[in-house]
Amino acid sequence: xxxxxxxxxxxxxxxxxxxxxxxxxxxxxxxxxxxxxxxxxxxxxxxxxxxxxxxxxxxxxxxxxxxxxxxxxxxxxxxxxxxxxxxxxxxxxxxxxxxxxxxxxxxxxxxxxxxxxxxxxxxxxxxxxxxxxxxxxxxxxxxxxxxxxxxxxxxxxxxxxxxxxxxxxxxxxxxxxxxxxxxxxxxxxxxxxxxxxxxxxxxxxxxxxxxxxxxxxxxxxxxxxxxxxxxxxxxxxxxxxxxxxxxxxxxxxxxxxxxxxxxxxxxxxxxxxxxxxxxxxxxxxxxxxxxxxxxxxxxxxxxxxx
Amino acid sequence: xxxxxxxxxxxxxxxxxxxxxxxxxxxxxxxxxxxxxxxxxxxxxxxxxxxxxxxxxxxxxxxxxxxxxxxxxxxxxxxxxxxxxxxxxxxxxxxxxxxxxxxxxxxxxxxxxxxxxxxxxxxxxxxxxxxxxxxxxxxxxxxxxxxxxxxxxxxxxxxxxxxxxxxxxxxxxxxxxxxxxxxxxxxxxxxxxxxxxxxxxxxxxxxxxxxxxxxxxxxxxxxxxxxxxxxxxxxxxxxxxxxxxxxxxxxxxxxxxxxxxxxxxxxxxxxxxxxxxxxxxxxxxxxxxxxxxxxxxxxxxxxxxx
Numbered sequence: 001x002x003x004x005x006x007x008x009x010x011x012x013x014x015x016x017x018x019x020x021x022x023x024x025x026x027x028x029x030x031x032x033x034x035x036x037x038x039x040x041x042x043x044x045x046x047x048x049x050x051x052x053x054x055x056x057x058x059x060x061x062x063x064x065x066x067x068x069x070x071x072x073x074x075x076x077x078x079x080x081x082x083x084x085x086x087x088x089x090x091x092x093x094x095x096x097x098x099x100x101x102x103x104x105x106x107x108x109x110x111x112x113x114x115x116x117x118x119x120x121x122x123x124x125x126x127x128x129x130x131x132x133x134x135x136x137x138x139x140x141x142x143x144x145x146x147x148x149x150x151x152x153x154x155x156x157x158x159x160x161x162x163x164x165x166x167x168x169x170x171x172x173x174x175x176x177x178x179x180x181x182x183x184x185x186x187x188x189x190x191x192x193x194x195x196x197x198x199x200x201x202x203x204x205x206x207x208x209x210x211x212x213x214x215x216x217x218x219x220x221x222x223x224x225x226x227x228x229x230x231x232x233x234x235x236x237x238x239x240x241x242x243x244x245x246x247x248x249x250x251x252x253x254x255x256x257x258x259x260x261x262x263x264x265x266x267x268x269x270x271x272x273x274x275x276x277x278x279x280x281x282x283x284x285x286x287x288x289x290x291x292x293x294x295x296x297x298x299x300x301x302x303x304x305x306x
Numbered sequence: 307x308x309x310x311x312x313x314x315x316x317x318x319x320x321x322x323x324x325x326x327x328x329x330x331x332x333x334x335x336x337x338x339x340x341x342x343x344x345x346x347x348x349x350x351x352x353x354x355x356x357x358x359x360x361x362x363x364x365x366x367x368x369x370x371x372x373x374x375x376x377x378x379x380x381x382x383x384x385x386x387x388x389x390x391x392x393x394x395x396x397x398x399x400x401x402x403x404x405x406x407x408x409x410x411x412x413x414x415x416x417x418x419x420x421x422x423x424x425x426x427x428x429x430x431x432x433x434x435x436x437x438x439x440x441x442x443x444x445x446x447x448x449x450x451x452x453x454x455x456x457x458x459x460x461x462x463x464x465x466x467x468x469x470x471x472x473x474x475x476x477x478x479x480x481x482x483x484x485x486x487x488x489x490x491x492x493x494x495x496x497x498x499x500x501x502x503x504x505x506x507x508x509x510x511x512x513x514x515x516x517x518x519x520x521x522x523x524x525x526x527x528x529x530x531x532x533x534x535x536x537x538x539x540x541x542x543x544x545x546x547x548x549x550x551x552x553x554x555x556x557x558x559x560x561x562x563x564x565x566x567x568x569x570x571x572x573x574x575x576x577x578x579x580x581x582x583x584x585x586x587x588x589x590x591x592x593x594x595x596x597x598x599x600x601x602x603x604x605x606x607x608x609x610x611x612x
C-alpha cells in the first residue's frame with residue numbers, strides 16, 4: 001500500500017490567524033490528541049514576535065507542556081536567528097525556516113529581501129548544526145498576492161540555495177492558495193529530483209477550492225508529504241471568509257478512499273475537528289467532519305409506494 | 307487550447323434543496339444572466355411532483371419566461387413519462403432521465419426499482435423520439451448512501467442499457483459526494499469508450515471536499531463535460547451543513563488557470579455568485595467568489611522596517 005505523510009499545522013498556521021486566543025492548556029490538549037491520532041509530524045507553533053502574532057505568544061509554554069510521542073517530530077516555525085534560539089531552548093525537534101520567493105511578499109512579511117532572509121538562515125544553520133533538524137520553506141512558490149505568479153526558475157534557485165545550506169527538508173508553499181494542478185505537476189517534477197520525495201513537503205491552501213486537486217496533481221507527480229490543518233483552519237488576510245489550509249481530515253479521507261495509507265486514526269481526527277468550534281468560536285470549512293466518511297452509511301428510508 | 311464544457315445546474319440541483327422558494331422572476335433573471343455568461347448547457351429545472359419538490363413547482367413558468375440564447379441547450383430533469391410530457395410542452399431542448407444504480411436509492415427516490423425506472427425510460431424514448439434530445443443519468447454511480455460503493459460492472463450495465471435505448475448523452479452522477487479520484491479514473495476509463503467524450507457528463511458533489519480533485523482525475527482520464535452549480539449550491543439531505551454540487555466558478559477558475567478554455571465569462575459568474583445569498587438567504591461554500599481569482603492581485607502593504 002502506498003503511503004502519504006500528512007503534517008498537521010492547525011495549531012500554527014490555523015491558530016495564528018484566529019482573532020480569539022486559544023488558551024495554552026487547550027493547545028496542549030489538542031496537540032497531545034493529535035499525537036495520539038498518529039501524526040508523525042506536527043508543526044506546533046511559531047517563534048515569531050509576540051507583537052506580530054499574539055495568538056502564538058505562548059509557543060514556549062506549549063512546547064514545554066506537550067507529551068512527546070516517540071516517532072512524532074514536533075516542528076517550530078522560525079523566521080530569524082532569535083526565533084531559532086528560542087525554538088532550540090524549547091526543544092523543538094525541527095525548525096522550519098520561511099522565506100518568500102516574492103520579494104514584495106518577503107518585505108511585507110519579514111521586513112527584508114528574500115536574499116537577506118536566506119543569509120540569516122545561513123547564520124542559523126551554522127549555529128544549530130547537529131542540534132536540530134531543519135526544514136526550509138519557499139513561500140509564495142505558486143504565486144504572490146502582490147506580484148502574481150513567480151518564475152519557476154526563481155523557485156528552483158531558492159530550493160537550490162536551501163539545499164546548499166544543508167537543510168534536511170524543503171517545503172513548497174502555496175501561501176495564499178493561488179496554485180493550479182498543472183503548475184503543481186510541473187514544479188514538483190522539477191523540484192523532486194533535487195530534493196527527493198522523503199524530504200519534500202507541499203503546503204497548499206484551499207483559498208480557491210482546488211487544494212485537494214493540487215494534492216492529487218502533486219501526488220501523481222511523485223510528492224508524498226503534505227501540510228494540512230485540522231478542520232481546514234487557517235485563512236487568508238486578503239480574503240475575509242475564504243478558507244485557509246487544506247483540511248486534514250478531508251485529505252486523509254480522500255487518501256484512504258484512494259487506497260493510500262496515512263497512518264492516522266481518521267475517526268479520532270473527525271471527533272477533534274468537530275470540537276474546534278468550541279476553541280475558535282466559529283464553524284470551519286472542513287467537509288468530512290460535517291458529512292462523515294463516504295463509508296459511513298445511512299439507514300434506508302421507508303419505501304415509497306410506486 | 308483544450309476545452310471543457312460546464313453545464314450549470316444551480317437552478318435545478320441547487321434550488322431544489324433550498325428551504326426558501328426562489329421567486330420565479332428571480333429564477334428567470336438568473337438563468338438569462340447565466341445564458342449571457344456563456345453556458346452552452348443549463349439544467350433549468352425539474353418536472354417532478356410539486357409535492358415532492360415544491361421549490362421547483364414553477365418549472366413550466368421558468369421555461370416559458372427565459373430568453374433562449376442560440377447555442378445554449380436548456381435541459382429539464384425528468385423522472386417519468388408524465389414529467390417528459392410536461393418538459394416537451396415547456397419546450398425543453400433536452401430531457402435528463404435519472405435512475406440510480408443502487409436499488410435502495412432508486413426505491414427511496416422514485417418508489418420503484420432501477421429496472422422499472424429504465425423500462426419507463428424506454429416508453430419515454432418511444433414517445434419523444436425526434437422531438438427532443440435525451441440524456442440519461444446513472445445516479446449513485448460512485449456510491450449509495452444506503453448501500454455503499456456500487457459494483458462498477460453494474461454501472462457499466464446501466465450505461466449500456468441507456469445506450470441501447472438510443473440516448474444522446476450519459477451522465478455518471480456522484481449523487482451524495484462519495485467518489486474518490488482513483489475510482490473516478492477507473493470508471494471514466496471504462497465508460498468513455500462506450501459513450502465518447504462528447505456525450506459523457508460527470509456530475510460531482512463536493513460533500514467530502516474532493517469534488518475538484520475528482521474533476522481533475524476525470525479530465526486526465528479523458529472526460530470533458532462536467533455539471534457544476536453556481537456558488538456551490540446544493541446539498542446533501544444526510545449531511546446538514548455539507549456542501550452540495552461542485553462550485554461552477556471554482557471549477558471555471560481552476561480550469562482557466564490550467565490553461566483550459568471554458569467559454570465562460572468568469573467575472574460575470576463571480577458577480578452572479580456574490581448575489582446568491584440575496585436569493586437563498588444564506589452564504590454558500592464557493593471559494594473564488596470570496597477570494598477572487600488568483601490573478602486578482604492586491605496592492606503591496608507599506609514596507610516594514612528591517
